[in-house]
Amino acid sequence: MTLTLHVDGPRWREHLVEVAERTPGLVPVAKGNGYGFGLGRLARRTQWLADRGVGTGQTWGDVLAVGTYDEVAEVADRFHGSILVLTPWRPFGAALEVDPAFAGRVIHTVSRAEDLAALLERQPDARYVLELVTSMLRHGMTGRDLRGLGGLTARGRLEGIALHLPLAQGSHLSQVQRLITDAVSADLPTRTLWVSHLTDSEHERLRASYSDYTIRPRIGTGLWLGDRGALKVTAQVLDVHPVERGDVFGYRSRTAPKSGHVLIVSGGTAHGIGLAAPSGDLSLKSRAATLARGGLDAVGFVRSPYFIGGKQCLFAEPPHMQASMLFLPHGSPVPAVGDEIDVRVRFTTTSFDRVEIS
Numbered sequence: 010m011t012l013t014l015h016v017d018g019p020r021w022r023e024h025l026v027e028v029a030e031r032t033p034g035l036v037p038v039a040k041g042n043g044y045g046f047g048l049g050r051l052a053r054r055t056q057w058l059a060d061r062g063v064g065t066g067q068t069w070g071d072v073l074a075v076g077t078y079d080e081v082a083e084v085a086d087r088f089h090g091s092i093l094v095l096t097p098w099r100p101f102g103a104a105l106e107v108d109p110a111f112a113g114r115v116i117h118t119v120s121r122a123e124d125l126a127a128l129l130e131r132q133p134d135a136r137y138v139l140e141l142v143t144s145m146l147r148h149g150m151t152g153r154d155l156r157g158l159g160g161l162t163a164r165g166r167l168e169g170i171a172l173h174l175p176l177a178q179g180s181h182l183s184q185v186q187r188l189i190t191d192a193v194s195a196d197l198p199t200r201t202l203w204v205s206h207l208t209d210s211e212h213e214r215l216r217a218s219y220s221d222y223t224i225r226p227r228i229g230t231g232l233w234l235g236d237r238g239a240l241k242v243t244a245q246v247l248d249v250h251p252v253e254r255g256d257v258f259g260y261r262s263r264t265a266p267k268s269g270h271v272l273i274v275s276g277g278t279a280h281g282i283g284l285a286a287p288s289g290d291l292s293l294k295s296r297a298a299t300l301a302r303g304g305l306d307a308v309g310f311v312r313s314p315y316f317i318g319g320k321q322c323l324f325a326e327p328p329h330m331q332a333s334m335l336f337l338p339h340g341s342p343v344p345a346v347g348d349e350i351d352v353r354v355r356f357t358t359t360s361f362d363r364v365e366i367s
């Protein structure tokens with residue numbers, strides 16, 4: 010029935026404010042499934058953060074970043090500031106269909122010289138950031154591309170330079186310094202730098218070295234999901250069937266390898282519940298050893314993201330669309346129909362039926 014994300018509201022909100030306070034210029038990111046919360050909820054929460062920032066002498070939450078142009082309309086009514094679109098503008102597709110009602114609030118990401126000319130031709134007052142290519146090699150211009158832009162950047166509203174850095178592996182600062190040098194040598198009329206995936210101390214060093222620049226850190230995971238202790242996911246037990254060794258169950262009519270219980274719980278492929286790797290090591294030797302011990306993974310049961318009494322459960326068969334079947338061997342504690350059990354999932358790939366914020 011229900012796969013629920015429970016949020017300890019006071020603790021979560023305290024964490025959001027704490028991140029904002031130690032991250033001047035914070036740009037919350039809300040994209041995809043809204044990190045499990047949904048885009049609309051994150052948009053409202055960003056507006057709440059922005060309102061709390063008023064009068065602190067700092068800026069945060071005045072800009073919300075979304076992933077795609079299709080996401081703009083989902084946040085635009087709930088959040089009243091500027092909306093940065095992270096997917097670079099292209100002269101086709103959804104980028105050309107922005108509702109004129111929000112066009113003035115949208116900040117485009119431009120990652121190719123030819124796109125800047127095309128964007129300004131369509132929207133002469135367009136607001137945009139120029140993305141520089143980083144070691145991620147995803148999108149972006151080189152220093153030479155920037156220098157080749159000539160007078161174009163005097164048109165429209167250049168809102169800054171954007172860098173999308175890979176997840177930290179050591180320090181990013183030398184790369185950032187090199188990229189800023191490129192931007193400076195292109196003599197661009199902006200002193201704003203939009204960055205991602207830097208640590209607090211890297212932000213601080215950046216602010217110290219480039220004190221004439223405004224740093225805008227884009228953060229999603231560390232903001233919305235940064236305090237895991239405030240978040241809990243549960244599923245409901247919908248049915249419990251005792252089985253004896255040899256009893257048939259499931260879509261594939263397999264037989265129980267030993268006595269125990271088959272459980273039907275909420276959450277399936279439609280929620281993003283997937284098969285995890287089989288438990289333990291897959292070498293022949295270890296499989297033989299688990300087989301000798303009567304281990305269920307040896308007979309093909311696969312670990313599930315469901316936990317009962319702190320113990321990880323095994324799928325009885327691959328998850329169904331909205332429910333999953335678990336096999337509990339004899340001797341495990343057996344929950345009752347209606348009980349809530351813990352689920353450990355990736356928030357960015359799970360669609361919850363409900364988000365309950367206390």
Ligand SMILES: *Cc1c(COP(=O)(O)O)cnc(C)c1O
Pocket residue numbers: 038040095173204205206227228229230231
């Ligand atoms: C998703 C994204 C972010 C935020 O990433 P998190 O790891 O969720 O903080 C920042 N910048 C860009 C360009 C992104 O696409």
